[in-house]
Amino acid sequence: MTALRKLADFLALGRNTALLLVALVLAGTGEKLWLGFAPKYLETLAEAAGHSAAMVVLFIGLFDALQTFLGAVYAYPGGWLTDHWGQRRSLLLFNLLSLAGYAVVLVWQHWLALLLGVFLFLAWSALSLPATFTVVASSLQRRQHTMGLGVQSFVRRVPMMLGPLVGGALIQHFGWRDGVRWALLLCVGLSALTVVFQWFMGNPEPAAATAASAAKTSFLSVVKSFSPTLRELLVSDILIRFCERIPFAFVILWVVNHAGLSAQQFSFLVANRSSRAEARPV
Secondary structure: OHHHHHHHHHOOOOHHHHHHHHHHHHHHHHHHOOHHHHHHHHHHHHHHOOOOHHHHHHHHHHHHHHHHHHHHHOHHHHHHHHHHHOHHHHHHHHHHHHHHHHHHHHHOOOHHHHHHHHHHHOHHHHHOHHHHHHHHHHHOOHHHHHHHHHHHHHHOHHHHHHHHHHHHHHHHHHOHHHHHHHHHHHHHHHHHHHHHHHHOOOOOOOOHHHHHHHHHOOHHHHHHOOOHHHHHHHHHHHHHHHHHHOOHHHHHHHHHHHOOOOHHHHHHHHHHHHHHOOOOOO
16 A cells, blocks of 8 residues: 555645546547547538538538637636636536537537537536646645646546547447447546546635635736746747648548548547647647
């Protein structure tokens, strides 16, 4: 037991951080089971509805634009809710919102369901980001913060590799429409299991000083506090991500429709990329 405790201390694994890692794996795997295949699934639904090729491209571009936009702006209300509600209640809310979004896409097999459901099912990955950092900050000693964030970044890689492989196998076996539906069903089950683990997390209430500070903090005041170097880094990161997202949603269409690869082969490419790419929070 002493050796295990030393290992847990070295890896910064407290009660809340360990439960958080389990939640990240479960919820992240569920999301990655199908979300990477969503552009092709959206194309399948839109074409079945009789839309032209130009409209299909527009829908796919809009879907990816919404993901990118919400991934950015959701972090701010996610941080505000975490400051005022505490970690456990906020994470539970974010996960339940994601569950609702998955249910919309699962039950309503229409391209519009993805464009509307994205406002809900991105709640976990986007809204919860500040909360996951807060769990590390409040549950660990200061000397363990770097290790806690490092382990969290490493664990986030597991769903990015595992989810597409399982999702690709389901689509390969059942086809695009039924395969994505089975992936969504499994996603709902994993998200429901995530709720169970989140329920057992401690929920330290935000200190009065923290809540008062959060109430006085605004988006503009935070931006104004940036140093010139940080502003330059922010601008460069925006430009890099802008270039990255230009072809992002259409890669799967090129790979499947023009290169002739199957969903399973595409999942191998995604898993390989995820194992090599640098860890990013969003």
